[in-house]
Every structure is written in C-alpha cells, then in structure tokens.
Amino acid sequence: MQLNKQFRQFGHKMTAGRETTIDVLSETDEHLSAEDIYIKVHSVNPKIGLTTVYRTLELLINMGLVSKFDFGDGRARYELAEGIKGATHHHHLVCTGCGRIIDYSEFVDEEKTFFKRIERELSRKYDFRITNHLVQFYGLCKKCEEA
Amino acid sequence: MQLNKQFRQFGHKMTAGRETTIDVLSETDEHLSAEDIYIKVHSVNPKIGLTTVYRTLELLINMGLVSKFDFGDGRARYELAEGIKGATHHHHLVCTGCGRIIDYSEFVDEEKTFFKRIERELSRKYDFRITNHLVQFYGLCKKCEEA
C-alpha cells in the first residue's frame, strides 16, 4: 500500500497495528470510538492492544489521515479523513435521543463556498489562520421523535 | 429575579447554589469549565460544592438556559444560552495552539439564513427534526501562528 511510503516520509514505521487500524477505518461506514476500533482490530490481530490503537489514532490524526469527532456522548469518534482511500466529505446529523449519526453530503459544496467567504473575513478581522471547520446539526431522528 | 418562577414551573426549587451559578455565568464573557464555575461560585459561597455545580449545569441545560460546548481539550465549557440575561448569539474560533476561544457574531444572521434553508431540506430528506446546530472554526491565533 502507498500509505506505507507516507509513514516513512513522516519518519514512522509501518506496523501491523497501524495497518490493521487503517484497514478497519477503511472498511466501515460507522462512526467508531477508540474502543470500537480496538475490538475490530483485536479480532483481526489479538496481539494489538487498546493503547496502540489510541497511539495510532493520534498519529494518524497528526498525519492528516484521520479526523476526530465529538458527538457529545463522552467518547471521541474517528473517521478516515476526506480523500483518504476514497472517503468523501460529509457532515453529520446527531440524534440527541439515541445518539444515532446520519451522514449527509448534499450541501457540502454550498457550505464550502459559504464558509470560504466567512473564513476569509474572520481571518482578517481576528488575525486568525483558519485551518478547519466543524458543522453539526442536532435534533431527533424519526424513531425518537415518535417516541 | 424571574428565573425563580421558571424554576418552579419546571418543578424545581430555587436554591443558593443555582442562583450563584447563574450569576457567575451571567457576569462572565469567558468560556468557563465546570471547575472554573465551581471556583467562582465557591468563592462567593463556600458551602457550595463541585457536585452541585455539575448537577445545576445539567439542570440548566435541560431547561434551555445554558449551552454546553466542547472545544476539544477534554473538558466541557458552559455559557448562558442565547437570550438569557441578554446573552447574544455567537459562534467560536478555537485556537488549536493555545486553546484560546474567540467569539464572533458578525455573520450569525447570514449563517442563520443559510442554515435555515439547509435544515429545512435535511429535515425533510432524512426525517430528522433539527433543533440546533453547531459551527466552530479551528486554526491558529496570531500569537501561535508567529511562534
């Protein structure tokens, strides 16, 4: 895999734990917590521990390969970053009833244009170099609304 | 104060801890953590403990008087909700270098219009009742950019 090369460029080694973690993230469309990832990684390769998963995730985030999200339930969630292994840009609807996360990508282009303009002005006004933005909608999914 | 009445409508009692917590939140423009709030509350009234602050914040959030934010540093921050005691709608720039939070309210009207449209369409498409949205920009403040 070509990520191998990317690891070495950053001065890191490619190991079983790292490769398996990336594989797990590539093969899911869920929003996995560190422990979720650990369980999957561990079932593929029982030698790999939770600590390694945490350390790998931190590394992948620093390399820009993974994004970390907080949906308000006290544990972080991880996703392959946009563009990595075909992952597409999207935002999230978070159900405050059951915690379900719905991805949507309908308006991301529109949002991109909108935010680009705002970011430009905020950057200038506050002397702030914006590198990233987070958009999340909260509410109730159909099931929870009916209940 | 008229919040007193609001508490009773919800079936809650107004107590020293709750009143002091609201006062602290009203009088700051910082983004206080539970412990920050506790320190201030405790300095006004040393009888009030951290547990009460946590329980009060939870209550205030459920009553819609307080909003809870996560800026990625592992502890939650609390602010008076929009409209309570004159608190105005705003969003946040988060410096990933030093953790500084900058409030801005320049584009919130524009954002409101923009999001209203998107929320309407997402609600319909995903059968999801959107009650709230979160917008945050991440980047580097001037000091951290120079360092």
Next chain:
DNA sequence: GTTACTGCAAAGCTTTTGCACTGTC
C-alpha cells in the same frame, strides 16, 4: 412535614503515561 437538593467520598469512564520488551528498517 415532604420532597427535592446538597456535600462528601467513592466510583466510573475514557484517555494517557511509565517502563521494560519487541519489532522494523
């Protein structure tokens, strides 16, 4: 007088760290 509220201490969770061992390059 009832019932909700509170403080304290202890527990619960996720995440991080120390250290000796292991594996990659």
Next chain:
DNA sequence: GACAGTGCAAAAGCTTTGCAGTAAC
C-alpha cells in the same frame, strides 16, 4: 543494532453516583 513501537498495568482527569444530612416550599 539502533530506535521507534508496543503491551500491560497503573495513573490521570473529568464527570457521575450513593447516601445520609439539609433546606426549600
């Protein structure tokens, strides 16, 4: 062979909970 990476166990940090005492209405 050097040095980064790893597992395990322990620690850290924020937040929640149990319980007996206290205060609001």
